Amino acid sequence: MSDTHAESIAFVRESSLPPAAPPDKVGGPLKWVKDNLFPTWANAILTLVALYFLYLLLAGSLPWLLNGVWSASSLSECREILDGASGACFSVLSERWHQLLFGFKYPSDQYWRPTLALVLLFLAAAPVLFIDLPRKMLLFTGLYPFLAFWLIWGGPIWGPIFALLGVVAGYIVYSRLVQKSFAMALAGGIVAAVIVWYVGGFIGEALRPASPLLEAIPSRDLGGFMLNMMLGITCVSLSLPIGIALALGRQSHLPIVKGICVVFIEFVRGVPLITLLFVANVMLAYFFPPGSGVDLFIRVVIMITMFSSAYIAEVIRGGLAALPKGQYEAADSLGLDYAQAMRLIILPQAMKISIPGIVNIAVGLFKDTTLVSVISLFDIIGMIRGPILASTDWNGVYWELFMFASLLFFIVCYGISQYSQWLERRLATDHR
Amino acid sequence: MAETAQMKVSDEVAIRIDNMNKWYGAFHVLRDIDLTVHRGERIVICGPSGSGKSTLIRCINALEEHQKGSIEVDGTLLSSDLKNIDKIRSEVGMCFQHFNLFPHLTILENCTLAPIWVRKTPKKEAEETAMHFLEKVKIPDQANKYPGQLSGGQQQRVAIARSLCMRPRIMLFDEPTSALDPEMIKEVLDTMIELAEEGMTMLCVTHEMGFARQVANRVIFMDEGQIVEQNEPEAFFNNPQSPRTQLFLSQILGH
Numbered sequence: 001m002s003d004t005h006a007e008s009i010a011f012v013r014e015s016s017l018p019p020a021a022p023p024d025k026v027g028g029p030l031k032w033v034k035d036n037l038f039p040t041w042a043n044a045i046l047t048l049v050a051l052y053f054l055y056l057l058l059a060g061s062l063p064w065l066l067n068g069v070w071s072a073s074s075l076s077e078c079r080e081i082l083d084g085a086s087g088a089c090f091s092v093l094s095e096r097w098h099q100l101l102f103g104f105k106y107p108s109d110q111y112w113r114p115t116l117a118l119v120l121l122f123l124a125a126a127p128v129l130f131i132d133l134p135r136k137m138l139l140f141t142g143l144y145p146f147l148a149f150w151l152i153w154g155g156p157i158w159g160p161i162f163a164l165l166g167v168v169a170g171y172i173v174y175s176r177l178v179q180k181s182f183a184m185a186l187a188g189g190i191v192a193a194v195i196v197w198y199v200g201g202f203i204g205e206a207l208r209p210a211s212p213l214l215e216a217i218p219s220r221d222l223g224g225f226m227l228n229m230m231l232g233i234t235c236v237s238l239s240l241p242i243g244i245a246l247a248l249g250r251q252s253h254l255p256i257v258k259g260i261c262v263v264f265i266e267f268v269r270g271v272p273l274i275t276l277l278f279v280a281n282v283m284l285a286y287f288f289p290p291g292s293g294v295d296l297f298i299r300v301v302i303m304i305t306m307f308s309s310a311y312i313a314e315v316i317r318g319g320l321a322a323l324p325k326g327q328y329e330a331a332d333s334l335g336l337d338y339a340q341a342m343r344l345i346i347l348p349q350a351m352k353i354s355i356p357g358i359v360n361i362a363v364g365l366f367k368d369t370t371l372v373s374v375i376s377l378f379d380i381i382g383m384i385r386g387p388i389l390a391s392t393d394w395n396g397v398y399w400e401l402f403m404f405a406s407l408l409f410f411i412v413c414y415g416i417s418q419y420s421q422w423l424e425r426r427l428a429t430d431h432r
Numbered sequence: 433m434a435e436t437a438q439m440k441v442s443d444e445v446a447i448r449i450d451n452m453n454k455w456y457g458a459f460h461v462l463r464d465i466d467l468t469v470h471r472g473e474r475i476v477i478c479g480p481s482g483s484g485k486s487t488l489i490r491c492i493n494a495l496e497e498h499q500k501g502s503i504e505v506d507g508t509l510l511s512s513d514l515k516n517i518d519k520i521r522s523e524v525g526m527c528f529q530h531f532n533l534f535p536h537l538t539i540l541e542n543c544t545l546a547p548i549w550v551r552k553t554p555k556k557e558a559e560e561t562a563m564h565f566l567e568k569v570k571i572p573d574q575a576n577k578y579p580g581q582l583s584g585g586q587q588q589r590v591a592i593a594r595s596l597c598m599r600p601r602i603m604l605f606d607e608p609t610s611a612l613d614p615e616m617i618k619e620v621l622d623t624m625i626e627l628a629e630e631g632m633t634m635l636c637v638t639h640e641m642g643f644a645r646q647v648a649n650r651v652i653f654m655d656e657g658q659i660v661e662q663n664e665p666e667a668f669f670n671n672p673q674s675p676r677t678q679l680f681l682s683q684i685l686g687h
Contacts, residue, residue, distance in 0.1 A: 329495050330532035334546035334598060335522030337514070344545060348536050429536055429578040 064088050068400075074393035092397045093404050096388050100404065103223015103378050104387050110154075110215060114226050117151040120144060121233070129419065131426075152222070152230070154214035158207055162200025166193040182339065219297035223378035225408055230297075231379075232366035232412075235304040239365070240358070242305065243312030244351075248342065250317060261313070268310035274371055276303040281375040300372055308365045315357035319350035352427050359420040363413045370405075380405050441649060444471040445504075446602055446633045447492060452501035454487060454657075461487050462498070463657045471601075474634045476644040476665075479654035480680060485637045488654070489604045492635070493524045506601060522550050525595030529607040531587040533579035539566070539590050540575040543597045551598065558597070565593040569623050585616025589623050596627075603627065605636040639684065645669060653677045 038044040067087030071094075072078035078089040093100070102111055124144035127137035146160035170193030177185035222230065249261035268276075280299040323346060331341035351358075373382030384401045388394055447469040454462040461484045469475060477485045490496040492503060494510055494517045503510040505520045534542050543562035547553040553561070566572045569589035571582075579587055588608055595603060605624065609617040621643050628634055628647045638644070644651050644665055651668040653661045653676075661668070661677045669685075672678045 324530075324532075326528055326530055326532035327534065330528065330534070332495060333493055333521055333524075333526040333528075334594070335518050335550045336546060337518055340549050344549065345534055349534075352536065427536070429580065 070094055075396055088400050089397050090400055092388070092394050092400055096383075096394070099224060099383055099387060100380055100401075101224045102226050103221065103383060105221035105223060105378075106217065106226075107215065107221075110217065113151045113154070113214065117148045118229070120147065120151075129423075150214065153217055153219070154212065155216035156204065156208055156212045157214075158200070158204035162197060162204055165200060166196035169193055169196045219295050222297065224383050225380040225405075227372070227377065227379040228366070228369045228409075229412075231301065231304060231369040231372065234301050235308055235365055235369075236362045238301070238305045239309035239312055242309035244316055244347065246309060246313035247316035247320060250313065251320060264306075265310045265313055268306050269314070273304070273307050273368055274374060276307055277371055277375050279303065296377070300375075300377070304365065304369070308361055311361045312358055315354045315361060316350060318357065319352075319354035320346065322353050323349055352424070355420055355424055355427075359416060363416055366413060366416075367409055380408065441470050441472045445469070446471045446473070446506060447635075448502075448504040449492075450502045450504075452491065452498050452503060454484075454491065454496065454498045454500075461657050462491070465501070465659060467652075467659065469602075469633060469635065471633055472631045473650065474628050474632075474648050475636070475650045475652060476648040477635065477637045477652045477654060478639060478641075478644070478680075479660075483654040484657040485654045486606050489526075489606060489635050489637055492602075492604060493521050493526055495526075518550075522546075522598055523600055524602045524604060525598060525600035526604045527588065527591050527595060527606065527608045529610050531579070531584070531591045531611075533587055533591055533594070535579050538576050538578055539571070539582070542579065542590060543594045546594070547597050562593070562597050565596045566590070568596070568626075569593045570619075583616060584612045585619045588612065588616075588620045592620075592623055592627070602633045602635070605634065605638065607637050607639075609638065609640060641669070641685065653680065655680075 037047045063086050065088060067082070067085060068090040069078045069081050069087060070090050072081055072089065072091040073095060075089060075092075078091055082089075098108060098111065102108075102114065106114075121144070123137075124141045127133045127135065127141055143164070146164045149163075150157055150160045170189040173192040174185045174189030177188050246261050246265060249257050250265065252258045252261070277300065280303040281296065327345055327349065328341065331345040336344065370379055370381040372379050373385065376382070378386060384405060388401065389397070445468055447467070449465050449467040452462060452465040453460070465488060477488065479485050487496055491498045492505060492510075497512075498510075506523055508516060508520055510516065510520060533539075534545070537545065540559060540562055543566065544553075544555065544558040547558040547561060548555055563572055563575065566575055569592055571586055571589055571593075574582060574586060574590075579590065582590065592603075592608075608624070609620050612620065617640070621640060624634070624636070624643070625647055634647075636643075636648075648665050650662055651665050652659055653668070653672075653674070655676050661672065661674045663673075668677075669681065672681055
């Protein structure tokens with residue numbers, strides 16, 4: 001208050017103050033450097049020390065990187081070219097490029113198939129990842145798994161077609177019955193799908209062409225970074241819905257459902273992934289009917305999916321717990337039933353809260369796919385440690401190969417992380 | 433004011449609560465509640481905190497389960513049958529102390545969600561109804577904002593509109609103004625008064641005694657899980673009979 005009012009308490013404002021602009025920020029790079037790098041003597045010394053270490057790091061690594069050899073055909077040739085100078089031997093990457101990406105057994109004239117599957121993946125994933133895209137694109141997303149299976153494994157086209165027909169039949173039966181009872185609809189849908197698959201198996205056998213359009217390639221021949229991508233994408237997309245179901249099951253009031261979910265989650269979380277993978281490799285065959293010969297790839301997918309869905313379930317449970325009770329009550333008081341309340345009110349919010357945790361697990365899972373190298377699948381790490389480093393040509397090229405593998409994983413994981421941050425901003429509607 | 437209170441109360445019974453009891457564990461929250469609400473009646477329930485007044489109205493749409501006695505809403509007996517419960521819930525609107533709007537949906541989507549999914553109303557029609565009720569609570573221009581962008585009073589009015597979109601025959605209010613600033617309390621109360629004037633059957637848990645005097649046909653005072661006293665508002669406020677009511681009224685009207 002100004003002096004004129006100093007001795008009285010009464011005060012009446014006669015005119016409202018106009019809003020003023022905030023004080024100017026004095027900027028400029030020099031000021032930034034002074035404020036941030038050299039504000040005090042101690043900080044200035046630390047800055048200089050840091051700069052010195054940065055210099056040491058770059059002086060050591062830059063010549064090695066820039067002096068890299070890209071054209072040699074073996075390590076010894078590479079050393080000859082370098083002639084004692086410091087330099088990387090990147091020619092192992094160009095020389096074994098296809099092996100690193102596709103493994104060493106996948107027929108080289110068929111590389112276009114997984115490549116096409118990868119390109120189509122972006123198209124299929126787009127409407128799921130970017131909710132503003134037209135919803136009709138989801139139709140292609142639904143078709144994609146069957147298409148990708150056919151592209152990568154090849155063989156007669158009837159297999160994926162009947163698999164798709166089975167899913168469609170199951171869905172039709174489900175949507176007819178769901179008005180009456182959810183459990184009946186679910187059971188009916190599963191029965192319908194199984195019947196179509198079973199019958200389709202015989203028809204497919206009868207229609208088996210002499211030479212299929214796409215050459216059949218067994219799972220054992222898959223490898224390289226392709227295998228990591230396939231495992232990562234399949235397992236993440238399967239474990240998300242299973243994780244949601246487990247999280248909801250764990251909250252259920254039905255004691256048996258709850259019990260099954262709790263036991264599953266606690267058991268799977270308490271076991272190292274690598275033991276599960278050994279089980280997949282050796283023991284899981286005992287659980288399937290003899291002679292069914294379930295594919296190793298599928299066995300590994302089952303195990304990794306089980307593992308990550310248990311973790312995702314716990315993350316989503318955290319999201320569910322974070323929602324105020326009032327949201328459940330509001331949904332109830334409007335007369336929404338359980339499925340509607342979950343789908344429309346609870347899960348959209350709980351999933352949004354869980355995004356960082358889910359991404360954390362997705363990224364971890366994607367990197368954990370390299371563990372399959374211990375059960376002698378030739379993923380990118382398996383390829384590096386096996387066929388490439390064991391060859392006489394490239395024995396001893398560790399840095400370049402593992403740096404390349406790290407770079408590939410980093411690109412994918414960083415992409416996932418950036419996407420999730422965008423998604424969080426996109427979904428931020430609560431204006432806190 | 434007196435005229436408002438005299439408005440059309442029919443003989444038709446909207447809610448009949450008979451000898452209802454509820455326990456939380458060993459704690460006896462509601463004891464022998466008997467209450468009959470006629471269509472068009474406006475009842476204000478007051479009482480100290482912990483007296484069970486919120487629990488009572490939450491039992492009416494089965495947000496809380498009662499263990500003994502019976503509750504009949506619009507002729508439907510409240511049982512543990514989920515279909516019954518969902519039917520009653522879609523007939524009974526409820527407003528909460530903390531509004532409980534859905535923060536991930538716009539105001540319009542908040543209002544159309546239940547009509548579309550529960551009543552299977554076509555989207556266009558549901559949106560028209562929603563806009564009608566948003567106009568009624570005087571915030572049609574906020575329809576495309578999210579709840580987080582609105583003030584508390586506006587949010588509570590949206591919550592009322594959201595309930596009205598289901599065309600309920602009974603409205604329950606659980607301390608609708610307790611979380612609001614004084615300036616916003618009035619805008620919410622005005623909306624509720626308007627609703628009362630249209631003949632909506634209402635049960636309000638509230639401490640707004642001015643509202644009770646103006647709108648209620650009946651004021652119920654609860655303490656320790658029991659209905660201690662009920663009367664018409666004039667008589668209730670001017671001539672309370674029970675010493676517990678007298679004490680309560682002297683405390684809340686004392687200053």
